[in-house]
Amino acid sequence: MYSNHVVLTRQRPISPSNGARATEGKFESAMNLRNKLHLLLTLLVAVSMVAQNPTPTGTPNLEDKEKGIAPIPVLTGGIALNSSFDSKEAALLPVVAPIILVPLGKHALIESEFEAESEVVHTEGAWEPVTLEKGVEYAQLDLFLNKYMTLVAGRYATPFNFYKERLDARWIRNLSAEPLIFGVEDNSSNGGMLRGAVPMGSSVQWTYAGFFSALTNNLYVGADRQTGVRTGLFFPKPRFEAAFSFSRRLGEVKFNSYGADFTWNVRRIPLDVRSEALISEAAGDGYWVEAAYRLSSPRFNKFFRRSQAVLRGEQYFGPRVAMDTGLEMPEGDASRIFSGWNYWITDNVRAGVAFGRQFGSNDDHNVWTLGISYRFVR
Amino acid sequence: MKKSIYTLCVVFLLSLLAAAADPAKPPQQERTPDGEAAYKTNCTRCHNTPPSLTERQTRVVVSHMRVRANLTASDAKAILRYLAENARSK
Numbered sequence: 518m519y520s521n522h523v524v525l526t527r528q529r530p531i532s533p534s535n536g537a538r539a540t541e542g543k544f545e546s547a548m549n550l551r552n553k554l555h556l557l558l559t560l561l562v563a564v565s566m567v568a569q570n571p572t573p574t575g576t577p578n579l580e581d582k583e584k585g586i587a588p589i590p591v592l593t594g595g596i597a598l599n600s601s602f603d604s605k606e607a608a609l610l611p612v613v614a615p616i617i618l619v620p621l622g623k624h625a626l627i628e629s630e631f632e633a634e635s636e637v638v639h640t641e642g643a644w645e646p647v648t649l650e651k652g653v654e655y656a657q658l659d660l661f662l663n664k665y666m667t668l669v670a671g672r673y674a675t676p677f678n679f680y681k682e683r684l685d686a687r688w689i690r691n692l693s694a695e696p697l698i699f700g701v702e703d704n705s706s707n708g709g710m711l712r713g714a715v716p717m718g719s720s721v722q723w724t725y726a727g728f729f730s731a732l733t734n735n736l737y738v739g740a741d742r743q744t745g746v747r748t749g750l751f752f753p754k755p756r757f758e759a760a761f762s763f764s765r766r767l768g769e770v771k772f773n774s775y776g777a778d779f780t781w782n783v784r785r786i787p788l789d790v791r792s793e794a795l796i797s798e799a800a801g802d803g804y805w806v807e808a809a810y811r812l813s814s815p816r817f818n819k820f821f822r823r824s825q826a827v828l829r830g831e832q833y834f835g836p837r838v839a840m841d842t843g844l845e846m847p848e849g850d851a852s853r854i855f856s857g858w859n860y861w862i863t864d865n866v867r868a869g870v871a872f873g874r875q876f877g878s879n880d881d882h883n884v885w886t887l888g889i890s891y892r893f894v895r
Numbered sequence: 896m897k898k899s900i901y902t903l904c905v906v907f908l909l910s911l912l913a914a915a916a917d918p919a920k921p922p923q924q925e926r927t928p929d930g931e932a933a934y935k936t937n938c939t940r941c942h943n944t945p946p947s948l949t950e951r952q953t954r955v956v957v958s959h960m961r962v963r964a965n966l967t968a969s970d971a972k973a974i975l976r977y978l979a980e981n982a983r984s985k
Binding site: 664756780 | 965
């Protein structure tokens with residue numbers, strides 16, 4: 518009904534003034550976009566309805582004998598205490614990030630993460646006022662539409678490159694310091710997202726995530742108006758994934774960001790290689806490459822078998838167009854190299870130390886980081 | 896330009912439809928992957944050791960990771976089976 522009304526409105530013969538014509542042009546453009554979105558959404562829902570197999574295909578569905586075991590809500594998350602030291606300041610960064618997962622039947626899941634991070638900084642011989650950043654990282658409803666598509670609604674981590682979605686958790690990341698280009702993906706979106714993975718034969722999987730976010734001005738669940746997509750190919754045998762990301766900010770400041778990432782988890786040796794790149798006129802350009810080697814070989818003693826060596830190199834080049842993007846990016850060009858060591862005290866408790874040297878357009882300095890993280894599941 | 900966008904959308908949707916709705920000819924992705932292999936292929940890319948979970952918890956965590964890590968449905972199912980077999984009883 519709504520679409521018909523729009524079509525009729527567009528066909529009404531009128532002869533407006535130039536200003537009115539321009540206004541109507543914008544209106545028609547907006548209506549066209551809405552029509553397209555309605556059409557796309559209708560098609561997607563129709564496909565998902567048709568594509569449902571007669572037998573349930575959601576993750577929780579196993580053999581008949583297992584169907585009686587219902588999933589239960591899970592409380593998980595992590596606690597971490599990181600510290601950073603350089604020539605100018607020392608900082609303590611305690612973080613707590615509880616995650617709650619609530620299953621709704623077999624085809625839906627509610628998941629939410631709240632993160633509170635404090636920053637205690639000592640600089641120029643004095644302690645600065647303690648700051649506390651807190652917010653909802655995600656609070657989303659996942660609907661498993663079919664084997665290949667999941668509809669995500671609510672607040673979710675923006676799928677641009679992979680660090681935010683997969684490595685941001687303190688008990689997962691290899692180095693406590695985020696990459697220099699992380700600011701462009703360190704945000705959450707409020708809206709909808711379609712994502713999934715489609716096997717294309719036995720040797721490659723196509724992964725995708727497309728999203729739209731609405732502007733939200735709120736201290737805890739703020740978000741920019743933006744849209745974007747991340748799509749890639751994953752090769753299970755060599756455990757290699759390469760993906761491309763695109764996002765367009767649609768708020769008062771409009772700009773595009775392009776990202777590329779790859780991960781290679783070598784099978785023959787316990788070596789993980791990860792990398793991300795960013796190209797954006799307004800946010801800047803940059804890349805990082807990280808290699809992590811787990812010394813799990815039997816020839817090492819117990820201490821080393823619980824250890825991991827990490828090396829990361831990265832560069833960032835400031836924006837080519839001066840815009841107030843609101844992103845937390847480095848001030849000016851910067852290059853940095855980090856080497857780190859992680860040690861698992863238990864399977865859930867990990868300690869890490871890292872040393873880095875940063876070369877900036879203003880100064881060069883060393884950075885030491887020391888931290889411990891704890892992952893819990895209840 | 897508009898036609899190209901519509902054409903791309905239609906091709907994408909039809910390909911999904913064709914892949915998902917043909918029960919007579921199961922595509923290659925209908926294979927049942929080995930649970931341990933699927934776990935090592937996917938989960939250990941970011942995680943070192945699986946947390947000690949009950950089977951009920953495992954079901955929820957695997958659903959969570961299916962979304963977060965873009966797991967295929969068949970891989971998620973195989974991983975769930977593998978982890979459920981090794982879950983602590985409760």
